[in-house]
Amino acid sequence: MVRRAVLVPVALVGALAVAPAAAQAQVDHPATRAAVARYVTVHGPGAAVYAGNSNSSWFVTAGYANPVTRTAIGRDGHIRAASQTKAFTAVTVLKLVQTGQVSLDTPIARYLPGVVTGNGYDENAITVRQLLRHQSGTGTTYVPNPAGAYTLAQLVRYGLDHTPPQFTPGTGYYYSNIGYNILGLLIEEVTGKPYRQAITEATIQPLGLTRTSFPAQGDATLPAPYVPGYLGYRFGPVYFFADTTSTPNPAIFATAGSLTTSLPDLATFQRALNSGQLLPPALLAEMRSTVPIQPAYGDFAYGLGLLRIPLSCGGVAWGHHGDANGHTSVTMVTDDGRFAAVMANSTLNQVTDPDRFTVLDTALCEA
Template identity: 40%
Template sequence: MPAVAAVAVGVLTTSAMTPSAASAAIRHDTAQQGLNALVAEEGIPAALASVQSRDGRNRTYTAGVGDLATGAAVPRDGQVRVGSNTKTFTAVVVLQLVGEGKISLDAPIDTYLPGVVRGDGIDGRRIKVRHLLQQTSGLPNYSNYLGEDVQHFEPRQLLDIALQHKAEFDPGTRWKYSNTNYVLAGLMVEKVTHRSLAQQIDQRIIQKIGLRHTYFPAPGDATIREPHPTGYYRDSPDAPPRDVTELDPSWAWAAGAMISTNSDLDRFFSELLTGDLLKPAQRAEMRTGTVPAEETFGPGARYGLGLVSKPLSCGGLYWGHGGSYPGYETRGGATVGGRAANVAVSLQLSDEATRGRVDRVVDAALCRR
């Protein structure tokens, strides 16, 4: 395996700059240093970041190599599989439909998918739409039962896998992360709109705010359209990384299938907090009534309706989600003050300590003034 070396890109010098320009240079240099450390100290092949300032200006950074076999450069602001950031896109569509009076957050999901959700301790007449988006439904996580041989799945097949297992707890009594919640949310969107979830996300979000490098892959499409770093997976900490870039994303669907770039995620989360993607009432719903989610998202994290809040070391919060997908890991979000930062690495991370280091790169980028 070729040696992985940190490659500094876009580093600025502070000499002969105005005070404001020098401050910006220090902030962005912090992001670069964070990426370099991830590559050099964690053995990550490639790391990418995008930092958006309050005035909407965006800087992108890379470190490492884009392909271990060829030594190709990391594409600046390259596309990656953004995994569970997809959940926020799905939640936004559901909340838009709430704002249009087509869905009620406090209605049982049986209202929209009658008779579909039944199992051992599972009853769609007792699970509210809100429970799905908030991850408090108690539904078992189908991805825990897929095994190693991931194939093509239809959304209903994913739900059927989950329904073969017992409920984790009574709806609304606890929080536990389950991809099944968002498969159901996606099925509900399709039932209510009579359109595919991919079409709804494209029309209602991607086209509306101009995300030029974001899309929901078509069924069976295992490729990534635009320049991207090769995605790797390790079967064990000591195993060599293997290329898993091309993988049918149907197993993740509404819970994690989307492809995007860090700069597009910056824009998405910024627009979600301050733009008109949602009406004020639904935007408030997304961020109020959050529940502790530290077991999945780290110290101080709380889960709203498809949106995670995390404390900043400099005070305040940022809002985002993050995603873990074979080949890629993404972390980041935005503040209500207009700053945003997202980081992606080309290796799915299984070590919580390393995930924490990626989180700290985001924190450092958002806290530097």
């Protein structure tokens, strides 16, 4: 997920009375349809699942993309990838490892001398692997103005200056946007290209992901068609939603979470990664070398830009999740070809049950 150290101003767009979208007329995949419908009743305004297996795919929605106009969520609507961006960034770094330009266990000082310093940080103690696996001890995003446009170097400097080391590198786990923005600087330094171009050439173009792109610097819009994002507030049984599609400027998350995408594109990316289209087996195995994350997440574990979760029907799934600008999502695949991409167009001011991982688990087990 993308952590934010900013407050979002609220402009209420009205209370929501949830009703199923027209797309819900289908009669297949009853467990997933029920899970999505229940998800919307506690989360709202809308949610969608794009799922399937090696033979077929299907799409389920509930609620609305827009609670005022009662527009349904479309399968190809643009959304914020948020922290699912991290998987694209990680694959790009691993491709540099594949070509011998980067080494996973080399200190970041070798590639970016003088960058990861100050406020207690030791550039010679933090490795590329630790940055990829959130074991570097670096902090989270901080910017003076959430609507502003910042370079990667500025984002990194603000973050390091604002948050001291969380622990000695390699001894803990702390989900760090700044760590992934440091990896963006690494990509730029090694390739000689802006991160938008380098990651696009390494991951987006080879897979023909036509709905996936990095926004231009300072561009807070989503291309049409898109699913608006909302910040939700609950007062008893009534929910209120503020449109936060463009607040804060998604560019402040950069290589940690600024991609624009769609559910089918996210599924295509994770399926390609899992099947070996993007990386050779040895490097995919490196990505799957995990450490436990916060105890609150149970048996969830994190590798090099990949999250691993256990499934209620047995086995595990691999992928990533994300939260930003009112979009919450997760995309996961299994080794036997099942996949599911889940999204809702709000982030609430309290924990909800079921959560997106419950919906994901249901879809993967039914796929």
